[in-house]
Amino acid sequence: EFSQISNCPMVNSSVFINGEYDVTTLNYMENISMIHGDLVIQKSHNIYNLKGLQNLDAINGSDLYLDRYALYITSNENLAFVDKVNWSKITSNNEVFLDYAERSNRVPCYRECDGCFGPGPQLCYNCLDYNSSNTCVSSCYDKSIEYSNNKTCLEQVPNTPQLDITPLSHNSLYLNWSLDDNQGGY
Numbered sequence: 001e002f003s004q005i006s007n008c009p010m011v012n013s014s015v016f017i018n019g020e021y022d023v024t025t026l027n028y029m030e031n032i033s034m035i036h037g038d039l040v041i042q043k044s045h046n047i048y049n050l051k052g053l054q055n056l057d058a059i060n061g062s063d064l065y066l067d068r069y070a071l072y073i074t075s076n077e078n079l080a081f082v083d084k085v086n087w088s089k090i091t092s093n094n095e096v097f098l099d100y101a102e103r104s105n106r107v108p109c110y111r112e113c114d115g116c117f118g119p120g121p122q123l124c125y126n127c128l129d130y131n132s133s134n135t136c137v138s139s140c141y142d143k144s145i146e147y148s149n150n151k152t153c154l155e156q157v158p159n160t161p162q163l164d165i166t167p168l169s170h171n172s173l174y175l176n177w178s179l180d181d182n183q184g185g186y
Contacts, residue, residue, distance in 0.1 A: 002028035010034045014063050019044035026052030037063040040072045041079070049081050049118030054125075061094040070094035080106045084116045085125050112136035127151065 005011055006028040014037030017023060023044045029052040039059050041047070061070030070091040073082055082100040109116035113136055115125030127136035132153040140153035164176040 005029065005032065007031055010036070012036050014038045014040070014065070016040045017044055018042055019047065021046050023047060026050060029053060030055055032056055034058045034060070036060045038065040038070050038072065040065050040069075041076060042073070043075045044079070045077050047076060048078050049123070050079075050085065051118040051123055054117045054123050056090060059091045059094070061091060064094070068095055069097045071096045071098075073097070074099035077101065081109070081116055081118055081123075084109050086115055110136060112138055 005015070009031055011032055011034070015029075015035055017026075017040065020043055024046045026041075026047060032053075033055050034057060038061055059070045064070060065072045071087055071094075073079070074097065076082075079100060082098050083102075087096045087098070107119045110119065110121045110124060112121055112128050113124035113126070114128050117123045117125065121136045122134055124136045129136070129138050130140050130151050130153050131137075132140060137153070162176075162178045164174075164178070166174040166176075168174050
């Protein structure tokens, strides 16, 4: 049951996903940053990417699958991006078993990604250039801002826009959308 772990940042045991055709996404795991046991994903034929695991920093492997593997992925006929993650950093160099089909029609990682869990700039394992609000980008919005050593854009949440709606007639409205200048916002 994903509902039992969906809000947990840490799982104190192993996670075993054998979804057959019932599991369609790993999104329920997006809050998990650490699994103390192992992670097994097998026979989950309707999962197409690893979206949901992008916040996973560590699989400790305190309870190894088959007494050998911290991560074991096999028999998932549609699962892509399995080979696009540097699992050795996440599993602390514990042994990993990856069984996946190489297909030429697979979507590649986004161009600003150094490895990825799925398509697009928000599912990168690491960013090649800059991280802007958990999105990999080639440059930051405001060039005058100094960036931290970890190549993260320093930004702020934009101001809330003001929306003015004025009725003009029975079937006509005047809409005015105003937004204050927000340097460095995204």
